[in-house]
Amino acid sequence: MSLWVDGRSGGLASNRDIWFGFSMSEDTIDPLELWRGVANGLHGKGWGDRNVIFAEHIPSGSSVLDVGCGNCNLRNALPDGCTYRGIDQVDVHDPVVVDFNAGVVPDLPRHDFVVLSGVLEYLHDPIAALDIAKGWGDVVLFSYQPTESRTAGQLAVPMEDRVWKSTLNRADFEAGAASTFAHVEQIGRFRTQTIYRAKD
Ligand SMILES: C[S@@+](CC[C@H](N)C(=O)[O-])C[C@H]1O[C@@H](n2cnc3c(N)ncnc32)[C@H](O)[C@@H]1O
Numbered sequence: 232m233s234l235w236v237d238g239r240s241g242g243l244a245s246n247r248d249i250w251f252g253f254s255m256s257e258d259t260i261d262p263l264e265l266w267r268g269v270a271n272g273l274h275g276k277g278w279g280d281r282n283v284i285f286a287e288h289i290p291s292g293s294s295v296l297d298v299g300c301g302n303c304n305l306r307n308a309l310p311d312g313c314t315y316r317g318i319d320q321v322d323v324h325d326p327v328v329v330d331f332n333a334g335v336v337p338d339l340p341r342h343d344f345v346v347l348s349g350v351l352e353y354l355h356d357p358i359a360a361l362d363i364a365k366g367w368g369d370v371v372l373f374s375y376q377p378t379e380s381r382t383a384g385q386l387a388v389p390m391e392d393r394v395w396k397s398t399l400n401r402a403d404f405e406a407g408a409a410s411t412f413a414h415v416e417q418i419g420r421f422r423t424q425t426i427y428r429a430k431d
Pocket residue numbers: 266269270275278279281282298299300301302303304319320321329330331332333347348349350353354
């Protein structure tokens with residue numbers, strides 16, 4: 232599988248290092264192996280900075296569900312008194328797994344906040360994921376990198392080989408989010424991603 236060719240094409244040989252902080256043969260990596268590595272803290276330079284932005288919008292004492300939690304670095308940024316649960320498509324931090332692309336959607340108790348930090352780009356249908364996340368909490372915080380900020384080379388990679396599965400540009404993503412929630416607002420930026428807060 233040449234999953235990571237999209238990180239190389241378009242002349243962004245170092246893209247993978249920016250996003251994942253490591254180098255390896257794109258021809259051998261299995262996606263779940265990659266995400267297991269992320270969950271174990273091996274990759275993901277700088278993602279903690281993104282989670283600091285999310286945490287600034289979560290009051291102390293809140294219950295927080297971090298979906299696609301990676302290595303759970305959001306937990307370290309939360310204010311005092313928050314309860315935290317992180318789930319992912321790998322079971323490193325919680326036995327309950329979620330895989331939006333495969334329709335693996337667990338029943339979960341509601342939380343005050345649901346966070347999707349750097350996850351929606353990887354999904355075939357990020358708007359469907361937002362609708363599911365709405366069922367898990369009162370406020371949903373999420374980031375999204377629209378297709379406009381991807382290189383022509385990245386977009387030329389066949390879908391089955393792409394790591395970023397979403398094909399939504401900013402306008403279509405924001406229209407989808409607006410149709411899912413009564414209120415959606417932009418609350419920050421991280422690199423080429425916008426960070427949103429949404430609730431009904
Ligand atoms: C870029 S990492 C972000 C990790 C963490 N949220 C952070 O900010 O450090 C993307 C995360 O999305 C998860 N993910 C990727 N595809 C997914 C899917 N289909 N369903 C659920 N989670 C997925 C990965 O397992 C990984 O933990």
